Amino acid sequence: MLCRCLTAGSLLLLALPLLAHGEEELKFKKTQIETKFRSEGCAVGDFNRDGLMDVSAGSVWYESPDWKMHLIRVKADEYDPKGYSDSFCNFAQDVNHDGWTDVLVVDFPGKQTWWFENPGKEEKTWVRHEMVPVTNNESPDMRDITGDGIKELLFAFDPGKKVGYAAPAEDPSAPWIITAVSEENAPGTDRYSHGIGAGDVNNDGRTDILVTAGWWEAPEDRSQTPWKFHPANFGEKCAHMYVYDFDGDGDNDVISSSAHDFGVWWYEQTPEGFQRHIIDKTFSQTHSSHLVDMNGDGLPDYVTGKRHWAHGGRDPGGNEAAVMCWYELSRKDGKAVWTPHVFDDNSGVGTQFEVADMNGDGLLDVVTSNKQGVFVFEQVREK
DSSP, X not given: OOOXXXXXXXXXXXXXXXXXXXXOEEXXXXXXXXXXXXXXXXXXXXXXXXXXXXXXXXXXXXXXXXTEEEESSSSOOOOOTTSOOSOSEEEEEOTTOSSSOEEEEEOSTTSOEEEEEOOTTSOSOOEEEEEESOOEEEEEEEEOOSSSSSOEEEEEETTTTEEEEEEOOSSTTSOOEEEEOSOTTOTTOSTTOOOEEEEOTTXXXXXXEEETTEEEEOOSSTTSOSOEEEEOOOOSSBSOEEEEOTTOSSSOEEEEEBSSSEEEEEEEEETTEEEEEEEEEEEEOXXXXXXXXXXXXXXXXXXXXXXXXXXXXXXXXXXXXXXXXXXXXXXXXXXXXXXXXXXXXXXXXXXXXXXXXXXXXXXXXXXXXXXXXXXXXXXXXXX
């Protein structure tokens, strides 16, 4: 295992816009904690309860601060970078409420989603529990759908090709309870569909669910299903989808990016429908993303990157540099303005990644796992 630290190259830093005098410039210190292809998703959590944030990637986890590798499964899985893993998304959550953070793993599309039970102080294989038997769509996520402050698994599934969410049963080792919000044969529910998300589309205070073909309106009683579906065109195959009032006009808009082609875009909600705006088309395969406030200015920013060799380099731009980028949101004259900040050109995202404060300094860091390895980007500020 390799642990390598470096700051983003000077060429990339020159691409950042000049900042006003006294304003802090956002940079990242890059640490590659693994060179092997372990997973295309990762999770962040304090797995050994030492007060430091660790990283999981499929069958293993890495202990901060030296990034020593520990097993979750019987062995450390390693995959061919021109192929695929059985770990598309990872999430950290204490499922059984025993005080130890567990790891949730979305398997290959169309297969199970599991949670692995943290054994605590014992160095042994983590017990695997099935959450759901089928996870369709390549953009599942953990979102708070019900408004109770606890994240549920947002996904599509079979049988029936439905969209919905799953939450733990009273017995945490039992399969999770699935709530289908759609009718059968809903859009976005095929094994290899792309694009699913959640947010308050109609400003009623409830979290709706989106796919590229439209959105399901959450009723006051979430258990009253199916939810009403509103057709809309949110574009082609995309990554995770988010909802926010980007232009500040009082209604909520939608943002996402192309999973296997070029393009980052947002859809402005207007009386005539959703109007598409292109943010960037300089790199392709932005297969996963986050909407978070990277610079602490009170507005959310869009973080994404290139999924290296998503299909072995066969996609448009598939062999170009695996960049990481965050798009800074600002507003001018009632319009949303997006400023790109490329902060690396040799890492990229997988099918899911994490943004979290890794070192407790109040700044958001970025953690990715993909076919080039596992990377931690620690945010640093300079005057």
